[in-house]
Amino acid sequence: MKTFPFIYNQPKEFLKFLQPGDWADFLLGEINPRFSVTTVKAKVIAVREETADAKTLVLKPNWLWKGFVSGQHVPVTIEIAGRRVTRFYSLSSFPGEKYLSITVKRQAGGLVSNFINQNIKKGDLLELGEPSGEFVLPKVLPSKILFLAGGSGITPIHSILKQLQANQFKGKVTLLYFVRSYEDIILHSSLEEIVKAAGFLEIRYIFSDVPREGFDSGFLTKEILQKYTDDIKSYSVYVCGPGPMQTKALSLLEGNEVKSELFLLPGQSQLKVKKTGTVDVFLSLSHKTIQVKGERSLLEELEDQGIYPPSGCRMGICHTCVCKKSAGSVTDLSKGEVSELGEENIQICISRAESNLELEL
Structure with missing residues (x-):
């Protein structure tokens, strides 16, 4: 109280x-x-x-x-x-x-x-909090839409499919849902209800780990895209799934209109390294200096020491964890790029310490 x-x-x-x-x-x-x-x-x-x-x-x-x-x-x-x-x-x-x-x-x-x-x-x-994100339908709907989902990346796509159903969409929608096994299909019953109620939707489940008779197995390939789409260049494409799937999709769909929402498993965005020694991180608002190894994100290494800055997605999307770096160098784990030594705003969930740092925390 x-x-x-x-x-x-x-x-x-x-x-x-x-x-x-x-x-x-x-x-x-x-x-x-x-x-x-x-x-x-x-x-x-x-x-x-x-x-x-x-x-x-x-x-x-x-x-x-x-x-x-x-x-x-x-x-x-x-x-x-x-x-x-x-x-x-x-x-x-x-x-x-x-x-x-x-x-x-x-x-x-x-x-x-x-x-x-x-x-x-x-x-x-x-x-x-306040909803956000640009993984949404345009004001003028395309006639053909291709959704590529991986694992729990189906959740925003399910929302969009329900919206299309409510709007009585008259075009064509194909969903290729890549998941480990039949038992791992998330929102399965709801997806099937949309298929039955709306004539615009075709769903194909592709299993990566446990094959099932009558279904495709494996991962996203050019052959899979060709099998379930006619003239791939005519589709607007939405991709939501793990990093490797998204990277593959973008390489196969060069030239298409693609919207993507990256879903990362813990550690997928990290460029894993092993270092010796530590670097000093001075937290200017807290007036304290801590030592980190520089092997993982600053957010993780701060949390290991009982310091919990504001954070959200932990994958570089929401920008909740942005703070000012006054001095020192970090690696952007989403790009593998090393920053300059001077002042700039960084996202500590995807930044790894490369030298002694001063952070406005």
Whole structure:
């Protein structure tokens, strides 16, 4: 419970404590935990198991929720072991539905994805941020659309397909969904319902690990594209899946109109190295110096030492973790490029220390 601050070291802390929005949130929360004047809080009204390692959370947000566009993602904040943690998840519902949905697949080493799958239940509250992302349909729809999905990359595509169904789309849509096995198909029943209800959609499941009679096996190839599309240059293409799949897709679809949403497993964006010794990182706002090895992202190495800067997607998309680097050099793990030594803004989730650093943290 919030208590009155009789003693503070600095006046600004006292004034911050007296912010009317914070007090209103506290009082409203005593009436109903979902009530707030500053924060979008969403109650979990249902939990659906999609696969052995993926669940859909159906959410009822409070009045502050302003809506979203199919294909966008949203920051989701939960408390784990007394620490607020934020991750970005694509909305798997579409705007015309009564409630929101996010579909979360467990990731190896994924703090939040594992916590959600293991612990979140009906009645729990989540905090939502403002939706964002450009993985959305254009105002003027193309006549032919090709979706390429890999694993949990199906979630924003599912939202878009539901939107096309609601809009009674008259064109042609092909979905090639690359997944490990038949049992790993996420949102399977909903996808099949769209196929039955809408005449525009054809879905082909391609299994990478466990072959199944009557289905293709393997990964994205030129042959697969040719097999299920007529005149590939005439399609608008949407790609959402792991990094290697996206790289392959972009190389095969050169010349096409392609929108992509990168889905990375933990560590996929990292250029793994082994170093000897440490480098000093001076945190100018905290007035402390720590030592890191420079083998992983700055975000991970800071968290290892109990320092938790704001972060979201952890893959260089959301820019929540941007901070100013006043001095020193880092490697951009998404590009493999080494920065200059001077002042610049960096994303610490995809930056690795190469020399002594000064960060505005």
